[in-house]
Amino acid sequence: MRYLAIFILSMIFWLLITFRFTIPNITAGAVASAITAAIFGRYYFHNVYKFLQPRRWYWFTVYLVTFIWACIMANFDVAYRVLHPAMPIRPGIVKITTTLRSEFARTLLANSITMTPGTITVDIIGDEIFVHWIYIRSDDPARYTKMVTGRFEEYIKKFAE
Numbered sequence: 001m002r003y004l005a006i007f008i009l010s011m012i013f014w015l016l017i018t019f020r021f022t023i024p025n026i027t028a029g030a031v032a033s034a035i036t037a038a039i040f041g042r043y044y045f046h047n048v049y050k051f052l053q054p055r056r057w058y059w060f061t062v063y064l065v066t067f068i069w070a071c072i073m074a075n076f077d078v079a080y081r082v083l084h085p086a087m088p089i090r091p092g093i094v095k096i097t098t099t100l101r102s103e104f105a106r107t108l109l110a111n112s113i114t115m116t117p118g119t120i121t122v123d124i125i126g127d128e129i130f131v132h133w134i135y136i137r138s139d140d141p142a143r144y145t146k147m148v149t150g151r152f153e154e155y156i157k158k159f160a161e
Contacts (some may be wrong), residue, residue, distance in 0.1 A: 003041035005052075010036045056159040063155035067112055070150050074117040081118075081134065092136045093122060096129045096145045098153060105160040112152045119148060 014029035015021070050056060081089055100106045110121040110129050118134040131148055138144045 003037045006041050007033045007037040059155055059158035063152070063159060066151050066155060067116075070152075071116055074119075078117040078134065088135070090135050090137075091133065093130055093132050094136060094144050094148065095141070096131055096148055097141070098127050098129055098149070100127070100153060100157060100161065102161050105156050108156050108160055109149065109152055112156075113148060 010033035011029055014033060015026075018025055018029070081087060098106060098109060100109060106124055106127070106129070110124050113119050113129070113131055114121045120132045122130040122132055124130075133144075133148060136144065137147055
């Protein structure tokens with residue numbers, strides 16, 4: 001079953017990259033996806049039933065919309081800080097404690113933080129994520145954790161764990 005899951009994901013990825021729905025392109029994508037599934041099938045998707053749950057796909061879609069909105073807002077924030085004559089920055093590294101249990105979910109959260117302009121994940125140690133932030137708005141760990149992770153952690157917990 002996990003081979004099928006990898007085949008489907010690879011095929012979707014192929015079609016999104018090429019964006020051509022011709023018979024030769026679909027055939028080439030199917031062959032490439034089958035080879036990918038044959039090689040990497042034993043390494044990924046140990047719990048395939050999670051992949052097939054529509055509820056997880058719904059929360060993944062909600063997460064994507066939230067992530068895109070957060071990136072847009074962070075871009076405006078960083079542009080404001082760069083273009084402002086006084087350059088109002090207060091950089092530093094903050095320690096965020098996460099409640100996510102799986103390594104995949106923690107890595108996804110760390111990558112989401114890194115891809116949001118103005119923040120970059122420096123390290124992950126256990127359930128703690130160290131983040132360099134362009135403007136630390138609070139010294140309270142609970143408050144800045146909520147500011148940096150936004151709603152990412154809440155949605156990731158619903159579809160990735």
